[in-house]
Amino acid sequence: MKKHQTSAPLPLTDTLSPGLPLDQIGLKLASIYDDLVSEGVPEHLAALVRRVRQADDRAPTLREAAPAPTVHEHPRLALVVEDEPEIRALAETLLEETELDVVGCDSAEAALSVLQARGGDVALVFADIRLAGKMDGLQLARAVATLWPRARLVITSGHHLPRPDLPAEAVFIAKPWRALDVLVEAERAAAESPPPVL
Template structure:
């Protein structure tokens, strides 16, 4: 896992999850997928990171509910408008059908998810972003 805030030329997966143990687990699981992983606790911090390094991010995996000014849905909407190349995986303990206006994501991953489901969702959006990889 890369250090917080480092911007390199490598493609990255950005994780935004406020629950420490889930953020660490997600980072460990996704570190083996390919792109480097950056894991942050709030959407506000995720947005700051994207302002510096958004051109290098391939996938955003974000919880819908995060503390701060922005939540995960706000962040997904900003990504869709400013960095349309970034694929978005939203995750939540809430049922996707009960949430409104979630048109800014590529995959929804309901909690509790399994490691295979997390890895599969991210691999799917990476493949969708780069059809030559199949």
């Protein structure tokens, strides 16, 4: 078999660099096609080169054909933590009017499960102090303030609560809360930029 020699071998980065458009790769392959065939390259490889050449003749450049890639974002969440089903349903319905997706939980433990799975997506935690389960809303608020500090914390209760018991980051809204107060906090949470993806 006759060996083909060129004056200078092409560096691999010329054809494998991610910034090189497909049309240029096709042209390079087409330019060496005849040399490949003369060296006795298997027919399936020669057929691949022919297909690339034909596609290159018909297709626009990569920049024209493909739109710029977009970063897929998970929807941001509002977490409603309330053990009374009617009040939880009311808060969920209210928050569904915002741009946040809403997840309802009847206990702090259920809320922590959601936070562990999607903590970076949670923009708002709206929690009652008295909850079903072993943890109360204050313990949940402290956990959120420590582990997910970018989530906006809104704590609610029908009982008087002295401010020092709440984390500094938390907002307190007494029950019965007004829809407008909750919506204002949800809008503030939605307006804050999500954490960067690393």
